[in-house]
Every structure is written in C-alpha cells, then in structure tokens.
Amino acid sequence: MLPMSRSEVEPSPPSRVTIAQVASHAGVSPTTVSHVLSGKRAVGAATRGTVLAAIRELGYRPNIVARNLRTRRSHMIAVVVPDITNPFYAVLTRGLADAVDAAGLGTYVCNTDGQHDRELKFFQDAMDRGVDGIVFASGETASQVRLAEVDQQTPIVCIGAQLDHPLCDAVIPDDETGSRAAGAFLAARGYKRIAMIQGPPHYGMTRTAGFRSAMQAAKRKVPAERMVRGDWTRKGGYTAMKALMTLTSRPDAVFCANDLMAIGALDVAHELGLSVPDDVAIVGFDDVDAATIVTPHLTTVRNPAYEAGGTAGDLLLSRMSGRYTGTGRTVVLPCPLVERGTA
Amino acid sequence: MLPMSRSEVEPSPPSRVTIAQVASHAGVSPTTVSHVLSGKRAVGAATRGTVLAAIRELGYRPNIVARNLRTRRSHMIAVVVPDITNPFYAVLTRGLADAVDAAGLGTYVCNTDGQHDRELKFFQDAMDRGVDGIVFASGETASQVRLAEVDQQTPIVCIGAQLDHPLCDAVIPDDETGSRAAGAFLAARGYKRIAMIQGPPHYGMTRTAGFRSAMQAAKRKVPAERMVRGDWTRKGGYTAMKALMTLTSRPDAVFCANDLMAIGALDVAHELGLSVPDDVAIVGFDDVDAATIVTPHLTTVRNPAYEAGGTAGDLLLSRMSGRYTGTGRTVVLPCPLVERGTA
C-alpha cells in the first residue's frame, strides 16, 4: 500500500515509521504494540504475531528520543576526561564502554583539557541531556567542589578522587601503595642516592607521599635537590632529568611520577651515554604501551585504567538498576609494580 | 525562598523545573518563555526582563531530550571506530570533537573492534537515537555495502573509504601517494633489495599499490618473497621481519604498512645486532607517538588523524546547516613522508 503510492510520486521524504502506523497496519492500538515490544503486559499470541509481522513489514524502529522523554532514561552515560588522546583515558573509556555496553548504554565522551570551566560546562550539558550517569575522571580536587551542586539525582562516579555528593561513588587507584612499592624496590636493590621527578605542584601528591614514606622506611635521606618537578610530559621529564644528572652528587636511581616523564629521563641517560640500569635506574608510573617500546623496557607501576573504567561502569549500573541505593562507596584498585629492564 | 522551604521538609525530589513553571512564575505563557530563549520571535523588553529573572531565580535549564523530540535534532554525532584505544582513532576522534564542539555537538563514540555486526548495530543505534550525523571510520570496504541501506536522511562521512550513499561524504588520507614517496625515498637513498611488510589480505591495499608503483618507477624488482604480510601489530611485524631477515638475499630496506609493525621490525634488527639504518633501513606508516619513542626515531609517513577527524566534522556541519546539499564530496588529505633516523 504505502510502497505503491510512494513509487507514484516520491515527493515525501521517507520519514521513519511510527508506532501508530504499525498499530493501524496491524489493526490494533498503539498501546498493544508497545506492550508486545516491552512485554510489560501480556498480549494474546495471535495479536502478537500480527503485530510482529507488521513491525517487520514496515521496518519499524522505535524512536529512542521519544522513549527517553517519556521514561526519563537516556541509556547514555557521559565520561568526562581531560583528553581522549591520552592513552590512559582512552583505555579507561574503553573499559567503561565495555562494561556498560551490554546494558545497552552508549558513552558520550567529553574532553575538558583539565579546564574547570569546561568541566562544569560538560557536567551541565550531560545533565541537560538527561544522561543516566556520569563518570568523572578529570581534575584532581579543586574543581570538584562546585560540581556537587549541579544535580542530586543522577549517579556519578569519580575516578582518582573523592567528590562530596550523596550519590557519588569513587574508584581510586592506589597510587600511594604503588609508589611506596617502587621506592622500596629501588632501596632493596641497593641504590643509594634515589631521586624523584614529581608532577606539578598540587598534582600527583599521593605518588610523592608513597615515595617519601618508602624512603623513610628504608632510611634513605632525600635532600630537596633530589626532588624535582616535571609537567607530566616527555620533555618535562627530560629537563628535570637533566637537572638531576648535573648534581654534584649524581643520583643513581630516579622514580618518575609517570611513564612519559620516565621516557624523557631515559632520553637523557642515552644522550649522556649512561647505562640503564647500571649507571642509573629509572622507574615510571602508569605502564602505558610506550613502556615496552623503549629500550630497555621500562620498569614501572601499573595504573589499572581499564579496570578503573570497568568498575566505574559497574558502580553506575548497580545504582541505575536500583540494586544499590545508599551512601557513596569507594573501591580502591591496586597498582602493582611491574619489573622490567630499567631497574 | 526555595532554600528556605527546602530546609523545612525535603520530601519531594527536587525535580527539574520546566518551562511551564517559569512561565507561571513570570506571569506569561510558555510560548513567550520559549521565544525569549530562542529569539525566534520578538519579545517586549519588559517581558523579557521578567522572564529572564524568573529563569535565573528558579534555576531553569531546558530539557534537551524534549527539545530533541520536537526539533528532530539531537545535537549529537556518532563516531564509530574500531577501537578508541588505538591512538590513531583517539586522535581522529579528538579532531572531530574539537571541530564540532563549537557548534554545540556532542560526540558519541562506538567501538566496533572491526566486527561487521557491531558496525551495523551501532549504525542502527545511532540512527534510532536520532544523531545529527555519523562519522564512520571502521572497516575498509566489505562491511559498508549494507550500511548504505540503513538511512537516507542523516549525513554520513566515511573516513578512509568511499561509501555508496547519497548523503555520504568521504575523507581519505592519500595513502597511495604517501607510500609511493616512501618507496621512492628508499630507492633514492640507494637501497637495492627493498622489501615490504603489508597488512593482512584485502587490507591496506592502497599502501601496497603505492609502494609497488614506486618500485616500478625506480626499476627495482620486488620478488614475491620480499612481499610479506603482518596483522598490523608489533608482534606481527616482528615475525614478518624475522622471515625477511632469514632470506638468502637479505633485504637492505623494508617498508612497513604501519608503525606498529615497523617497531616490531626494529625489535628484530636490534635482536640480530643489525645497525639501523646502515645494515637495514626501516620506514613505517602513520607517525604515531611511539615513532619518536623508539631508537632511532622512526622514519615514517604521516597519517593525518586529527585533520581527518576535523574535516569530517566540517563536512558534517556544512550539510547539517544546509550550507551544502548535494552529491557526495571526497576530500583527500596528503600523507607526507617524515624523515627521521631509521632510513
């Protein structure tokens, strides 16, 4: 019928077929069609057959936007990260996507570049879009205070930090223990003058804390000149390492707060003709892909990005399904040391 | 006012305020509120003031889902890629996001792992969600045939391949020219026995074609034994290179269809104690971050991921705004050779 009239003129854009059309084609009411689709109420076998046939014939696909409006669920969750280009966040996002995909949830990714205003903007945007949940993996502490005020309804899980919000769960990689392990490992190997390349001020403080505690436990003094800073980048690690290597009492081991800086440090060692780990040992943090691309392969602490994303997804799901309602949970993920060639 | 009454009882979930509430609070009709928001019709200065005040007081935020339903625009575009974890696609996605962000469009990312059924599923899903556009960067040729049937309404742009669909634009990195440049470069440097590690059968054929044409132009014979295959991975490159290096007439240069395989090839060279590029030259393709992490830094062909994503976004925008309507365009992006240490 419809195809016939279409072939005549073909003026109308073949707009999507609605539930009403299916209903009239099957000779039932829209309600009934909806019920065979959702199974919320019983439908006679015969009617169901007719309806199903009509659906198939017309190629009906439900309009999800309309459904979302009515049910107040978007089957979409937002993940806000500094930069999807950063492998750590890419892997995290993938872990999240895999975890929620089975439940039919899509993932809306937002790049903030770590800017507070963008964080806030995307938070608002996500709420306005009616997402079913938010995974927040951007920013460490400062920005988060304001975020809590935004909404009290939709579940949020925060990665790498706690957020003061009634429905907010947290998953935090245990940086501190991991860093302590790295420090302890270097000490146990007999290195004497152990240095650290930290992150920028106010960032990655737990990694510094873990390292310090290990040094204390191992009775290693760490003079201030051996605690330098980088900006998380390879180049930043390079310059920091350069400074370290020109010290009169040159360090024989350095722990870097992330892999990229460790790779920069490695560059310096190569440039200076220093043998790693004999002349100087290097340990990183994160265990990115690149860690096994450099030579020798980087000894580092594994930051479980995929797992973090996955458990964030699980946390969200448990709240969305109503399986859990209650105060904020926090699950901490271990960061194991992985020994390779540089220490 | 509101905070006061809230602190009293706190029984009602603070459900979002609607346009109707704003209207009644301001003593006007919902229509008027909508008009001050959208500016589609003029509104008296006084009324506008009242409305704006009401909006601010009540903290009104428009429900985007409802808007989407009515306007049939979701302000969301889907990008379907094999795997966001792959840096190439991550960068591409970022380029896209940056391009469309200014227009208020969000990006919904879908990981297909290159599986046809998942490609189809996400395609459907994206349409059902009413996305305003789709960027398809997964799969090379085979899967795409079926996709065209899905929808004739929403604009699609295909990256790295053409798709037969009325509204489908294409952006294709010029693999072939890039590969030809790589081949020509090796020949010009005087390498005699040039080999290639290709992708799997039916994949990356333009790269192979470019290489072949360069060899022909340079009058280099390439016996079949020097054309081996890998599976795009580092390990695949490793085994392929191993095979190459045990040939009786050992190649003195090898062009790899992507960087990861080139890195695997480099592993073999190091393992065998071969000096690069003196004993054997290596050229990759893609210019991923890792290319400058290996030693020596990899000479490679740059695959402009960010630009590809960006122009895909522009193409989409031009159609969505109605600025362009018409048959499918294709823009090709140059893939320049970048000379570094391995050739």
Place this chain on the structure above:
DNA sequence: GTGCGCCGTCAAATCGTTTTGCCTCAGGAA
C-alpha cells in the same frame, strides 16, 4: 474614518513514545 501592517502574546497542536485506568469477555466457583 478606514484599512493596513507590525508587534507582542497566547492557546493549542505536535513530536513519538509509555503508562494508567477502564472496559469487555470468558471461565470457574459458589
């Protein structure tokens, strides 16, 4: 004075679902 056009506003229809309340009918129990 009349007609015309414009400005500002509103009521009502619309988008495509889901969900609630009600109705009918058949069958079994009392």
Place this chain on the structure above:
DNA sequence: TTCCTGAGGCAAAACGATTTGACGGCGCAC
C-alpha cells in the same frame, strides 16, 4: 444465576519542549 478473577485490549494522559495560527492593540498613511 451471580460474583469474581484474570486476560487482552483501547483511549487518553503524560513527558517537556517548539511552532503555528490567531488575536488584540497601536501607529501610520490614505
């Protein structure tokens, strides 16, 4: 027979916006 119960179906009211058509004033030109 009467009452009750459950199954199967429908009409209509949401959901929260946008958009269309109409209407009452007002100013201006004729």
